[in-house]
Amino acid sequence: MNPEENLCVQILELTKRHGDTLAVDRLSLEVKENEFFSILGPSGSGKTTTLRLIAGLLQPDHGDILVNGQSMSGLPPNQRPVNTVFQDYALFPHLTVWNNIAFGLRMQGVASIDIATRVGDVLDMVKLPGKADRLPSELSGGEQQRVALARALVNRPAVILLDEPLGALDQQLRQAMQRELKVIQAQVGVTFICVTHHQSEALLLSDRIAVMNEGRVMQIGTPEELYAQPQSVFVAKFVGQSNVLEGEVVAGDDRFSVFQSPGIKPLHISRMSQEMVGARAMMILRPEHTALSRESQCDDIENCLEVLIEQVFYLGEEMQYAINVGPQISWTVRGDPQHDRATRFSPGEKAFVHWKPEHGMIFPQ
Ligand code: ADP
Ligand code: MG
Secondary structure, eight states: TTTSSSSEEEEEEEEEEEEETTEEEEEEEEETTOEEEEOOOTSSHHHHHHHHHHSSSSOOOOEEEETTTOOOOTOOOGGGGGEOTTTTTOOOOOHHHHHHEEEHHOOOOOOOOHHHHHHHHHHTTTOTTTTTOOOGGGOHHHHHHHHHHHHTTTTOOOOOEETTTTTOHHHHHHHHHOOOOOOOHHHHHHHHHEEOOOOOHHHHHOEEEEEETTTTTEEEEOHHHHHHSOOSSHHHHSOOOOOEEEEEEEEEOOOOEEOOOSOOOEEESSSOOGGGGGGGGEEEEEEGOOESSSSSSSSSSSSSEEEEEEEEESSOOOOOEEEEETTTTTEEEEETTTTOOTTTTOOOOOOEEEGGGOOOEEEEO
């Protein structure tokens, strides 16, 4: 990381146990000022625990958290320059939108005139003017979400923490709110740390993402880096769709390595280190890097396998095919969306799947 860039949050070797469960295991990461940073991982990977540690709602067993260079150790939640938007919004049901947002400022003893200005400003920012006198129960899910965000923004924290912020919304509203969250974040210039188990959401929202599994950071990078250069099978599988083959690297020269999976003819892979020859490995292939055809397009370089079409899925913008590649090996590939009923593949049909050697990603097992 470029040391000239301002760091907002530094997490150093953070560890937290819940009883026997090691929820967060020596987690270290750095978040830059004004960055939209996401922590992405499956359920139970320690995301919420990490967020609660940053907020000061939990105490770490080990490690430290710095915000703007200052240790948060021993500071209660209300003295940290951090605000959380909770998954269930946690709005006060008996308070109006206005009073929900003003509540924190009143507790801090901010002058009424300043409260009025600040609440008015954030209501504009989250596009809720005219709803100030409503109760939370009189708002839609998306509007409640905006109130929760406004309540965090009004304190002008250095960092806003969001725990699965869009989890309660339906698909369409979710997509609209994703775009809005990004706009609001860019507008206010606040650092966001967002926790989610939705990989597409993390890719869409984030400047950078930390992929977490079993309390540990597996990889940190931009969405492009995680998708195109995953450093582990876990990241390759969790970020984006992937097709998998297990096997062995049996030979290699300066152009290609040869990958052998039981019951499947040898495959070419480029971009691989010579040390892997003789090693057990896993090949991962993205669906968009494969093509299906009726005629064999096999040549010396391109990989090509005869496959059986198992299932056909019509998804509107594209066709997906479940194909049988070898014994007990099923892949999902995309079909040409132009294929009309007459030309698309049918279950039970034979076809050929092909891909270029540079698209096979290989990982030691
Ligand atoms: P995530 O948000 O990624 O789903 P959490 O941080 O909530 O994960 O949980 C991480 C692990 O810690 C899980 O195994 C979970 O069951 C466990 N855990 C979380 N909170 C508690 C708690 N209060 N008591 C005991 N175990 C907990
Ligand atoms: Mg959680």
